[in-house]
Amino acid sequence: xxxxxxxxxxxxxxxxxxxxxxxxxxxxxxxxxxxxxxxxxxxxxxxxxxxxxxxxxxxxxxxxxxxxxxxxxxxxxxxxxxxxxxxxxxxxxxxxxxxxxxxxxxxxxxxxxxxxxxxxxxxxxxxxxxxxxxxxxxxxxxxxxxxxxxxxxxxxxxxxxxxxxxxxxxxxxxxxxxxxxxxxxxxxxxxxxxxxxxxxxxxxxxxxxxxxxxxxxxxxxxxxxxxxxxxxxxxxxxxxxxxxxxxxxxxxxxxxxxxxxxxxxxxxxxxxxxxxxxxxxxxxxxxxxxxxxxxxxxxxxxxxxxxxxxxxxxxxxxxxxxxxxxxxxxxxxxxxxxxxxxxxxxxxxxxxxxxxxxxxxxxxxxxxxxxxxxxxxxxxxxxxxxxxxxxxxxxxxxxxxxxxxxxxxxxxxxxxxx
Amino acid sequence: xxxxxxxxxxxxxxxxxxxxxxxxxxxxxxxxxxxxxxxxxxxxxxxxxxxxxxxxxxxxxxxxxxxxxxxxxxxxxxxxxxxxxxxxxxxxxxxxxxxxxxxxxxxxxxxxxxxxxxxxxxxxxxxxxxxxxxxxxxxxxxxxxxxxxxxxxxxxxxxxxxxxxxxxxxxxxxxxxxxxxxxxxxxxxxxxxxxxxxxxxxxxxxxxxxxxxxxxxxxxxxxxxxxxxxxxxxxxxxxxxxxxxxxxxxxxxxxxxxxxxxxxxxxxxxxxxxxxxxxxxxxxxxxxxxxxxxxxxxxxxxxxxxxxxxxxxxxxxxxxxxxxxxxxxxxxxxxxxxxxxxxxxxxxxxxxxxxxxxxxxxxxxxxxxxxxxxxxx
Numbered sequence: 069x070x071x072x073x074x075x076x077x078x079x080x081x082x083x084x085x086x087x088x089x090x091x092x093x094x095x096x097x098x099x100x101x102x103x104x105x106x107x108x109x110x111x112x113x114x115x116x117x118x119x120x121x122x123x124x125x126x127x128x129x130x131x132x133x134x135x136x137x138x139x140x141x142x143x144x145x146x147x148x149x150x151x152x153x154x155x156x157x158x159x160x161x162x163x164x165x166x167x168x169x170x171x172x173x174x175x176x177x178x179x180x181x182x183x184x185x186x187x188x189x190x191x192x193x194x195x196x197x198x199x200x201x202x203x204x205x206x207x208x209x210x211x212x213x214x215x216x217x218x219x220x221x222x223x224x225x226x227x228x229x230x231x232x233x234x235x236x237x238x239x240x241x242x243x244x245x246x247x248x249x250x251x252x253x254x255x256x257x258x259x260x261x262x263x264x265x266x267x268x269x270x271x272x273x274x275x276x277x278x279x280x281x282x283x284x285x286x287x288x289x290x291x292x293x294x295x296x297x298x299x300x301x302x303x304x305x306x307x308x309x310x311x312x313x314x315x316x317x318x319x320x321x322x323x324x325x326x327x328x329x330x331x332x333x334x335x336x337x338x339x340x341x342x343x344x345x346x347x348x349x350x351x352x353x354x355x356x357x358x359x360x361x362x363x364x365x366x367x368x369x370x371x372x373x374x375x376x377x378x379x380x381x382x383x384x385x386x387x388x389x390x391x392x393x394x395x396x397x398x399x400x401x402x403x404x405x406x407x408x409x410x411x412x413x414x415x416x417x418x419x420x421x422x423x424x425x426x427x428x429x430x431x432x433x434x435x436x437x438x439x440x441x442x443x444x445x446x447x448x449x450x451x452x453x454x455x456x457x458x459x460x461x462x463x464x465x466x467x468x469x470x471x472x473x474x475x476x477x478x479x480x481x482x483x484x485x486x
Numbered sequence: 487x488x489x490x491x492x493x494x495x496x497x498x499x500x501x502x503x504x505x506x507x508x509x510x511x512x513x514x515x516x517x518x519x520x521x522x523x524x525x526x527x528x529x530x531x532x533x534x535x536x537x538x539x540x541x542x543x544x545x546x547x548x549x550x551x552x553x554x555x556x557x558x559x560x561x562x563x564x565x566x567x568x569x570x571x572x573x574x575x576x577x578x579x580x581x582x583x584x585x586x587x588x589x590x591x592x593x594x595x596x597x598x599x600x601x602x603x604x605x606x607x608x609x610x611x612x613x614x615x616x617x618x619x620x621x622x623x624x625x626x627x628x629x630x631x632x633x634x635x636x637x638x639x640x641x642x643x644x645x646x647x648x649x650x651x652x653x654x655x656x657x658x659x660x661x662x663x664x665x666x667x668x669x670x671x672x673x674x675x676x677x678x679x680x681x682x683x684x685x686x687x688x689x690x691x692x693x694x695x696x697x698x699x700x701x702x703x704x705x706x707x708x709x710x711x712x713x714x715x716x717x718x719x720x721x722x723x724x725x726x727x728x729x730x731x732x733x734x735x736x737x738x739x740x741x742x743x744x745x746x747x748x749x750x751x752x753x754x755x756x757x758x759x760x761x762x763x764x765x766x767x768x769x770x771x772x773x774x775x776x777x778x779x780x781x782x783x784x785x786x787x788x789x790x791x792x793x794x795x796x797x798x799x800x801x802x803x804x805x806x807x808x809x810x811x812x813x814x815x816x817x818x819x820x821x822x823x824x825x826x827x828x829x830x831x832x833x834x835x836x837x838x839x840x841x842x843x844x845x846x847x848x849x850x851x852x853x854x855x856x857x858x859x860x861x862x863x
Contacts, residue, residue, distance in 0.1 A: 235617025
């Protein structure tokens with residue numbers, strides 16, 4: 069009976085995996101066909117404001133998401149090189165180098181990215197997001213819009229920060245209407261926020277179900293789930309997908325069938341996924357160590373809901389402003405440390421893996437204090453290693469696996485009685 | 487050498503010693519980073535604004551690196567290291583502006599570990615819009631309130647007006663020095679100018695004004711040396727102590743025959759970009775002034791910055807541009823290829839020097855020498 073249920077759950081996972089792959093292809097196909105259909109396209113940081121842009125009749129394209137996909141298909145190295153040959157420093161984010169390389173080579177895993185009609189950047193994310201989008205704006209000779217806002221240094225959010233972000237979102241609407249000849253469909257915007265709220269609530273439920281033992285869904289899966297929050301959070305496809313994912317997770321919890329067979333250890337993963345080496349997670353899973361929680365899929369793209377927030381479809385601008393404000397990378401080290409403490413405690417983590425990502429200073433910020441919080445407060449051992457999230461030249465896999473092996477042995481030794 | 491210039495240099499070289507002396511005399515010193523922070527507010531609160539500067543002690547720098555990872559800029563690591571090791575223990579307060587991603591982390595770690603009694607995070611705006619003006623005005627008021635809460639004294643409009651006058655006078659005096667540097671036979675070198683300007687970051691502004699006035703008097707009528715050598719533009723984020731201690735780039739360029747005609751240092755030309763002015767509402771005047779983006783790479787779109795730099799180059803007949811970029815400085819690294827391309831399209835040769843703690847003198851000198859020779863040919 070248990071085997072039968074296990075196979076049913078495996079089948080459901082295969083079904084959602086296939087669904088996600090199909091939706092991903094369809095999304096890039098839609099982007100590829102946009103020009104021919106006269107649909108405007110905006111390049112934006114990942115998951116910036118697709119709900120709003122859709123209500124303006126603009127397709128939101130996330131080149132970062134494309135470069136993550138590129139890396140997962142082992143193509144990012146050559147595009148990073150192409151960007152570097154044109155003068156982009158190898159010390160900047162590999163997403164950016166890959167994006168510029170794809171742009172200049174007019175190529176990508178599913179063909180070139182669609183030519184944008186508008187480029188939007190957001191300085192609250194990071195310096196790369198403040199600066200790098202100017203390059204495609206200049207290259208394609210299209211307008212660039214900077215969506216300003218306050219970095220949430222302290223944990224509290226002041227009303228005037230939200231007011232400012234709301235005014236910026238209105239300014240973006242005005243800019244799009246003036247420059248692209250589009251018009252905001254306010255009812256559609258409210259509907260998009262309503263749908264996105266449902267999607268995020270499901271996603272949040274999925275993240276919370278990962279607190280259970282054994283864990284029903286690992287970071288290996290959730291880093292792929294992020295695609296929906298980045299690109300399709302306002303669409304039915306996302307709700308359909310996460311409805312199935314949550315159902316599967318509930319069943320796994322009910323029958324105590326974890327996503328990792330024979331779960332022995334529960335691990336927290338920090339930073340962006342190593343897109344060209346997702347098998348990194350498999351290495352641990354094959355040894356009974358499940359990644360039950362991660363900052364990336366939890367707080368970066370769903371920080372507002374993870375912190376207990378909820379969209380109000382009747383206040384779509386405010387809802388969007390709050391979502392942008394609670395994103396982990398728009399949040400300071402000190403409030404983020406409390407989130408990390410919560411992850412270790414509530415997801416019952418035995419160990420933590422901190423990926424020191426040279427490509428993302430903001431995500432790696434405060435690593436020593438994170439480590440001190442995790443190990444100092446909870447006595448949880450940590451594995452650290454360096455690399456870049458999209459540049460495969462940056463990691464020595466043999467060396468990292470060696471460290472991982474020792475780390476797992478340490479966890480096993482700690483688990484021994486006496 | 488002018489006694490005033492000598493005193494300015496000594497003030498900078500002995501800045502920590504002098505700061506402790508002022509603290510001992512009962513003054514409250516408030517540190518800050520970069521020129522995005524409204525020093526006038528700190529001054530009007532009765533505190534002495536002190537801008538954080540680099541140090542050349544490797545152990546201190548490594549201490550900062552421990553907390554910030556090795557792919558953060560050396561300047562941030564140096565400042566943080568100094569904070570953690572107590573070099574700045576004389577500070578009663580510390581204000582960090584939202585200048586860049588590195589400052590966001592540096593500020594947080596400083597707050598956790600450096601133990602400055604008064605700490606304030608000052609949000610800044612990238613765009614000048616009605617919404618950002620409202621927000622930024624609120625930031626000014628919040629900082630004012632925080633300073634009042636810490637010092638226990640109200641910051642009156644009269645005090646603010648007075649502080650604004652002191653700082654605007656300082657900007658005007660430094661502009662006079664820059665104007666002298668534009669003469670066909672300037673009576674001061676680039677190195678002397680930068681030494682005078684950076685001293686003002688770490689001493690009472692009134693005293694800096696007095697010494698600048700004295701130096702300007704000394705320079706009046708002084709025969710200058712006719713300009714010679716290729717006309718250069720120096721692009722530099724801050725006074726790069728890391729590069730300048732071991733490889734004093736300004737002195738090196740001048741010794742090798744280069745003529746630094748103009749710069750875009752954060753505390754030089756950019757800092758002077760506009761005065762506050764004496765408007766009826768001093769907070770509104772400060773908001774207006776600090777919102778007008780000090781044109782550094784952090785918050786200036788690179789197309790606008792390239793245009794400004796090309797205009798600057800044309801205005802001053804610049805032949806070559808030397809850009810000193812801190813290693814790992816994301817904004818400058820992203821903008822540099824485009825800015826370089828635009829300058830070269832306008833006939834300005836470019837040289838980039840990546841500033842890093844491990845940089846040694848000889849290779850830098852070789853590159854600068856070759857660049858100047860090429861321009862001189």
